[in-house]
Amino acid sequence: MNALKSILKDIELIKAQSPLIHNITNFVVMNNTANALLALGASPVMAHASEEVEEMTSIASALVLNIGTLSPTWIDSMKIAGRTASSKNIPIILDPVGAGATSYRSRICRELIQDCNPTVIRGNASEIMSLVDEEIQTKGVDSTSSSLHAVEYAKVLAQKTGAIVSISGEIDYITDGTRVNEVRGGSPLMPRVTGMGCTATALTAAFLAVNKNALEAATHAMELMSWVGEKAAKQAKGPGTMQLFFLDELYQVATGEVQA
Numbered sequence: 001m002n003a004l005k006s007i008l009k010d011i012e013l014i015k016a017q018s019p020l021i022h023n024i025t026n027f028v029v030m031n032n033t034a035n036a037l038l039a040l041g042a043s044p045v046m047a048h049a050s051e052e053v054e055e056m057t058s059i060a061s062a063l064v065l066n067i068g069t070l071s072p073t074w075i076d077s078m079k080i081a082g083r084t085a086s087s088k089n090i091p092i093i094l095d096p097v098g099a100g101a102t103s104y105r106s107r108i109c110r111e112l113i114q115d116c117n118p119t120v121i122r123g124n125a126s127e128i129m130s131l132v133d134e135e136i137q138t139k140g141v142d143s144t145s146s147s148l149h150a151v152e153y154a155k156v157l158a159q160k161t162g163a164i165v166s167i168s169g170e171i172d173y174i175t176d177g178t179r180v181n182e183v184r185g186g187s188p189l190m191p192r193v194t195g196m197g198c199t200a201t202a203l204t205a206a207f208l209a210v211n212k213n214a215l216e217a218a219t220h221a222m223e224l225m226s227w228v229g230e231k232a233a234k235q236a237k238g239p240g241t242m243q244l245f246f247l248d249e250l251y252q253v254a255t256g257e258v259q260a
Ligand SMILES: Nc1ncnc2c1ncn2[C@@H]1O[C@H](COP(=O)(O)OP(=O)(O)O)[C@@H](O)[C@H]1O
Pocket: 123, 124, 125, 141, 142, 143, 168, 169, 170, 171, 172, 185, 186, 187, 188, 189, 190, 191, 195, 196, 197, 198, 200, 222, 225, 226, 229
C-alpha cells in the first residue's frame, strides 16, 4: 500500500530526528497530546509564558497554537511564538478549538491567522465553517455539522489564508484550496474521547516538522489517526480503554512492528 509506505517514511524521519514540538495548548489535552507525540517518537514541550516562548519556538521544529482554553496572557504568548515561527520558517499549526461558539474565540482565531500565517489549520467541521462565515454559531468544542458540508468552506479558507486546511470528522478532508485529499476509517469511539482532535493537530505538527510538503504531511497525520484509531477501537471496551489502546497502537506503528 503506497500511502502506508509514504507515512512510514515520514515516521522514520520523526523517529530519527525526534523533532521538538512546541505546544501552546489547552489544559484539557496537554497530557494526551504530549503522550501521543512521545509515542510517535517526537519530543513535546508545553510552554506558554510570554517570557520564554520566543526562545522555545526558536529551537522547535514545529509550533502548535491551540485555543482550547485561551485567555489574554496566552494569546499574547501565541502571537509572540507565532511571529517567531513565521519569521524562521518553522511550520505552525492552528487548532481553532470552539471557534464560532463565542465571538472571542472567532476573533482571536482571525487575529492569529492574520499575524502568524499558519501552515495548517486543523479543526472540526463547525470550527472551519465558522472561520469563513461569521454568522455560523457552533455549540462548543464538538462539531454539529458533517465534514462533507465543510469542504467548500475549507477550500475558501485555504485560498484566503494560504494555509492547508484539514477538517476532521467521520471522513477527513485536507485541502490546499484546489486539491482535496479524503481520509476514511477511524472509529465512532474517537469523538467520544476528549482531545482526539487536538491529538490529530499535535501529530500533524510532527509530520510538518519532517515533511515540507504541508498537504502531504497533514494528510499523513490524518491517515495515521484513522489507521491507529481503527486498530485501537477493535480492542477497546469504551472511551477509557480506547484512549489507552490508541497510545499503544500509535507506539506499535512508530516502533516499526507494523510493516507496509
Ligand atoms: N464518526 C467518526 N468515525 C471515524 N472517525 C472519526 C469520527 N469522528 C471523528 N473521527 C476521527 O477522530 C479524530 C478527531 O476528530 P474530531 O472529533 O472531528 O475532532 P475534534 O475533537 O477537534 O472535534 C480524527 O482523527 C477523526 O478522523
